[in-house]
Amino acid sequence: MQKAILLMITTKYSYHTQISKTSKLPIQQQSLVALSIRLSSNEASFQTKPYKLHRLESGPSTNISVTRNDALDYYRKMVIIRRMETAAGNLYKERLVRGFCHLYAGQEAIAVGLCASKDNEDAIITSYRCHAWTYLTGSGISQILSELTGRRTGNVYGKGGSMHMYNKNFFGGNGIVGAQQALGAGLAFAHKYNKKKNVSYTLFGDGAANQGQLYEVINMCALWDLPCIFICENNGYGMGTPADRASAVTDYYTRGDYIPGVWADGMDVLAVRETIRWSREYCNAGKGPLMLEFATYRYSGHSMSDPGTSYRTRDEVQQMRKTSDPITGFRDKIIAAGLASEEELKGIDKEAKKEVDAAVNIARTEPPLPPESLYCDIYHNTPPQYVRGVTLDESVVQKHCRTEDLMKSLGLNA
Template sequence: VEALPIVIFSIFQRAVFTTPVAILCLISRNSIHRLSLMLRPSLDHSLVVSKNCVKLQAHTLWTFVERSGRHIRQSRTLQSILIKMMNMFSNIFKGPTVHSPVVAMSARLASTEATFQAKPFKLHKLDSGPEVNMHVTKEDALRYYTQMQTIRRMETAAGNLYKEKKVRGFCHLYSGQEACAVGMKAAMEPGDAAITAYRCHGWTYLSGSSVAKVLCELTGRLTGNVYGKGGSMHMYGENFYGGNGIVGAQQPLGTGIAFAMKYKKQKNVCITLFGDGATNQGQLYESMNMAKLWELPVLYVCENNGYGMGTSAARSSASTDYYTRGDYVPGFWVDGMDVLAVREAIRWAKEWCNAGKGPLMIEMATYRYGGHSMSDPGTSYRTREEIQEVRKTRDPITGFKDKIVTAGLVTEDELKEVDKEIRKEVDAAVKQAHTDKESPVEMLLTDIYFNTPAQYVRCTTENVLQQYVTSEDAFKALSK
């Protein structure tokens, strides 16, 4: 039998329920057409086709009769009941899924909202963790998809600029890890801060810089994120403290930012990011000790992409369960390839910190498609087949796209339009990165000291060494 059992929740009397509930159909992909032909006569008579009805999907069909969609949207209790019912039947009938075997199915609660189930969070010294049932609106889904796809295309463009020898110095790409940054940023509130290592292009974009500013920074242009002075590893934004070139150097800095928040009595957190390689740095343990001692609102987030430069995690770490590293700092593991799971993880973690419970250690399981940097082909310590397998089964963008399209939140055509606009934006940014004015040598002496007069050559009062005090002053004068 191609179709899985069709479970029909019959229409309850109005005395029992305010409105008829639903018909839940669990069906296989290749029997949709046949089933629709079978059901069409009865469906035509019993269903009211309106904006509250949900289209027949590849894996899940919620058909709301009459005004049921409106009532369910108004009642969180009904939503909760339907979600529990859906989860119960997904455990009984192991229907096919689009991308991940753990994300059992998605349910449409309305034409503009969907609910998905995440992989279980692995907990360390915690009695409870983030919610596995994750809600997302169409507006948010489109924003997350746009941000992840923009970062992916921006990083591809950055790699091409490097190959053209337009990028000086180092260049570390974020391709494959987009769900981590986008999910965390989605959970952040005004005043929250983030600090990371040298794989920072995506965070710079999410913190307010345009794609053009990021790419122009890579090519040393005056219109770059920091006027072409920082390059790939040193970019910044509002409440984004970089971009740090030394492995693990950001760990104590993030702890200090969290200390400032607590000192100022701010209800904010600092997300301190690092890779699996940096978890073996001594300053992490010093920072965690101080953070727990003073109950600082800091989230230590390990983006575990499996490799520290060319060394696998298993070869460098006695324990690769990084979320369990602290005996006195609780932690948990989250699927870093699921943007919604990451968002829920950080939302829950923020509540923990804001309750005065101190720091958390979070491990996000992710993957980088490229090498450690552009100088590393990334194939001497792993196989091409491994990379392709991750692209095929765990890619954060493809997986998210499959889920939101299957749930009926967006259409393929809508996403094609998004992709088209992203291509235009990135292509225009690449052109700017080639043609904008390069940062002149005068910029090197700006921003050395804060709020000081121009510096003179020693023992003189005429020869100005520092012609411009700030980069803004120099930019205004030199960009004309």
């Protein structure tokens, strides 16, 4: 038994080899082996699903290594995003969230995997389904949930709501279907113009893949060799329309035609991370744009007003949760590989719940901005102005041009 345990102790090993060797031991010895691995393993290798390539002779590696620390970090972030989105849905049902609310549950691996490989100076721009991206680019959970409930502690002081959140080098959050595609190309142009070794990650859904402006900017990016990585998050449905009813060709990674493309499993955080790492190197080598497609799935409806059951069955959703969930799948892999114990991950789950619950309390109780904030953030770097009302008595003197300055004048934290 001791020889078997020693055989399994390593700092870097193949996941498949580990499992095959362990499974041949009696059950009591398997538990001891698992304990030994957890105490000593710092890195493990995993095999991803094969990629599909368009106009490429080679692509990302299917054999991917991950350290224990990184694995725990990815797991924690995906769990927090899932819990945060659940909390957002509950706040909406309580009528504390006004306007639209689009949830990201089921697609967490794409956001976490991409942000694991990006450079801090890379640009990200996405659609209205932007809560996870806001969190991963620097905002706290309470800032996101407070933004949904219109509180002054929100990401943009409660003025943007679900679809319009921003951070440094994160350009939203865009409410119009496909509007971010041209803006993302512009960000890539800025990187090249300023001679920066950075890329623009321009994300959109399969529903926006048929927008005409996408093909215009693909042409411009190819013509000028811009470092733009177009990313189609294909969750199978554009609002309530299945992809094959809206698109003559559903291989979205080939949509660029004359620019190369890669299909990858968007439910595998490591596959996403490796695809982004490879794509970033490709673009920074001056080879021009790429078209990526990440196959994924959203558990909720298109928005909170959509129950998501009129165009798909509950059995379909449950089957995806059971067989392809990005969090459960990653959890099972890192436990089996000895990078973490079940108890350890339960502890992360518990801490994530505590963090989200605390953020929910802030989103419920913080006050909104004072009414005079309506006149802030309208113009940039201009002197205070009179804002005319219907009558002279309703005219307002705008004392502050920025919400941040107004908050400070009231003794509030900006």
